[in-house]
Amino acid sequence: xxxxxxxxxxxxxxxxxxxxxxxxxxxxxxxxxxxxxxxxxxxxxxxxxxxxxxxxxxxxxxxxxxxxxxxxxxxxxxxxxxxxxxxxxxxxxxxxxxxxxxxxxxxxxxxxxxxxxxxxxxxxxxxxxxxxxxxxxxxxxxxxxxxxxxxxxxxxxxxxxxxxxxxxxxxxxxxxxxxxxxxxxxxxxxxxxxxxxxxxxxxxxxxxxxxxxxxxxxxxxxxxxxxxxxxxxxxxxxxxxxxxxxxxxxxxxxxxxxxxxxxxxxxxxxxxxxxxxxxxxxxxxxxxxxxxxxxxxxxxxxxxxxxxxxxxxxxxxxxxxxxxxxxxxxxxxxxxxxxxxxxxxxxxxxxxxxxxxxxxxxxxxxxxxxxxxxxxxxxxxxxxxxxxxxxxxxxxxxxxxxxxxxxxxx
Numbered sequence: 001x002x003x004x005x006x007x008x009x010x011x012x013x014x015x016x017x018x019x020x021x022x023x024x025x026x027x028x029x030x031x032x033x034x035x036x037x038x039x040x041x042x043x044x045x046x047x048x049x050x051x052x053x054x055x056x057x058x059x060x061x062x063x064x065x066x067x068x069x070x071x072x073x074x075x076x077x078x079x080x081x082x083x084x085x086x087x088x089x090x091x092x093x094x095x096x097x098x099x100x101x102x103x104x105x106x107x108x109x110x111x112x113x114x115x116x117x118x119x120x121x122x123x124x125x126x127x128x129x130x131x132x133x134x135x136x137x138x139x140x141x142x143x144x145x146x147x148x149x150x151x152x153x154x155x156x157x158x159x160x161x162x163x164x165x166x167x168x169x170x171x172x173x174x175x176x177x178x179x180x181x182x183x184x185x186x187x188x189x190x191x192x193x194x195x196x197x198x199x200x201x202x203x204x205x206x207x208x209x210x211x212x213x214x215x216x217x218x219x220x221x222x223x224x225x226x227x228x229x230x231x232x233x234x235x236x237x238x239x240x241x242x243x244x245x246x247x248x249x250x251x252x253x254x255x256x257x258x259x260x261x262x263x264x265x266x267x268x269x270x271x272x273x274x275x276x277x278x279x280x281x282x283x284x285x286x287x288x289x290x291x292x293x294x295x296x297x298x299x300x301x302x303x304x305x306x307x308x309x310x311x312x313x314x315x316x317x318x319x320x321x322x323x324x325x326x327x328x329x330x331x332x333x334x335x336x337x338x339x340x341x342x343x344x345x346x347x348x349x350x351x352x353x354x355x356x357x358x359x360x361x362x363x364x365x366x367x368x369x370x371x372x373x374x375x376x377x378x379x380x381x382x383x384x385x386x387x388x389x390x391x392x393x394x395x396x397x398x399x400x401x402x403x404x405x406x407x408x409x410x
Contacts, residue, residue, distance in 0.1 A: 033246035036163045040247060043172050044212040049184035050177045052085075063087045064114060066133070069126075069181055071149055072173040075165055080147040081174050082133065083126035086113040087187055094189040096216070096316050097122035097182040099175055101197025101204050103222075103301045104152060107133045107142050112303040119309045122188050124178045128152075128171050128204075149174070152200070155227075155234060159243035168248050171204050176212055192216050192316050194259075198302050199223055199271065203250065206280055209261070210253025217315045219262045219308055222272045222299060224280040225250030230273060231358055254283035260321050261287045262311040266297035267351065267392075270360035274390065278406040290321045291403040293392060295351055295364055306399045318342065323397070326377065328405035335391055336381040337404035343397040345371060350382035352391035359390065369393055380404070 052069035060066060064086035071079035088095055098121050100112050108127040116123035127133060130148030135141070149170045150158070158166050175195065183190040194217035197205035202223020209218045228238035228245055238244045246252075263281045267274055274293070281289055292307050314322035323341040330336075335350065348371040355362035369382035380393050393404040 031243065031246075033242070036243070036247045037252075039163050040169060040172065041211055041253075043169075043176055044214075046173070046176045046180065049180045052181060055082075059110070063089050064110065064117065066108075066110075068145075068147075069177065071177065072164070072170060074149045074170060078147070079149045079170075080145065081126050081128075081177070082108055082131070082145050082148065083124050083178065084108050084110045084113045084133070085122075085124045085181075086110075086117045087122045087185075088117045088120050091120070091187065095120060095122050095187060096192035096194070096312070097124075097185075097188045098193065098312070099123075099178045099182065099195040100125040101171075101175060101195065101201030102128065103197070103199030103201045105129075106198075106201070106301040107131060109133070109301065109303060112301075115304045116309075119313075121312070122182060122185065124182055126174055126178055128174055155237040156241055156244045156248060157237070159241055163247070166243075168204070168207065172208055172211060175204065175208050179212070179215070194218060194312055194315075196308065197221065197223065199299065201301075202272075203227070206250035206254065207248065209257045209259065209284075210250060210255075213256055213258055215259045217260050217262070217312050218257070219264060219311065220280075221264045221302060222269055222277075223250075224272050224277045225252070225254060225283065226276045226279055230276050232271065234271070251280055251283045254280060255286060257284045257287050259287060260290070260311075260315045262290050262292060262307065262321070264292045264294070264305065264307060266294050266299075267353075267362075267364045268296065268360055269299055270358075271299065274359040274406050275408055288315075288320055288324065290323065291325075291392075291406070292401055293351070293394070293403045293406070294401055295366065295394075307401060310400050314342065322400075323395075323402045325402075325404050328393075328407075330384075330391075330407045330409070333384050334381060335384060335393060335404075335407065336379070337393045339378045339380070339395060339402065339404075340376065341378055341395075341397065341402075343400070345373075345378050345395050345397050347371060348380040348382075348393060348395045350384070350391060351394055352385055352388045354385065354387045354389055356389055362390070366394075371395065384409075 050070040055066040131142040196219035202220040205220040227234040
């Protein structure tokens, strides 16, 4: 019997820049935002695993296969979601798992799933823009999935549509169904399923974890809430979008998230400024939150970062992130931070800027910081360069980076 879902979902990430454009949102009659929020939040009650079928392709392997799974209805019609689903080749007992949410212009990623499989995790990466992972040179894009859901309509450009037919609704639903599919697999530990997404996928991840709190961990990369206040393409499109501000802003619900969260980005990101990123982290204050800001990292659909696996492993095996900041102060021209780490720390640096404006356009420099262990804690302090306008501290343990609280200096 075919599973019927009146709710739809899909998962996305933004990997390519967008031009700053005027707000295209049409004027609409007053909406019942309370009812719309209730319909969105009802997605957390989706518990049934969707039916899926394996797609016969030559690039499949016994443990890593392309599939179609049943998605939510879109405009009254059922959908199928294309995805890659993989299991670790070597496994003993049930394994943890992760839902992977691609960015804008991205698609389901076999490589991303494979990388998590190599670290002992089952994984699913789905295409959230209504297409497959097969590129058509004539179309200059991926082949459309005949039964796929909606394509992304700019930046919440479909806000006038019924809530179930909006792209973000479809994304949240698709992610929830993907997690349910993983929970149904006999090889997977249903209590150890996380979610991670890049850019638009980071926005979706930050949105999902305030709606569906069943995830064991979350890793939003770049994406955040508060998009309507960002002075770039997001603010230009969303400043007057009341549906976004009253229904979709991740910051509306991040205080409900209780799973440990790794907030990973870089200070030069042009799409998601550090103040917006830091605000979303603060909204999720009830979670065991870890920040990781990596200078020069770049923006894209990432498929591999050592910080992801160290974070997920420590949460699932030790019950907490491998490192947590316990304090951070800024006074008298000096910044200080204290960390509780289960791994030895090798070094620390101060990352700061003397520029103003959106953080992605500022010049960031690294300067000396003093690291010492006091008891079971690690203390870092550094003198601020003159006229510093923003700063944070990075500590390293081997290839891993962890970041203190981000400070804006008025």
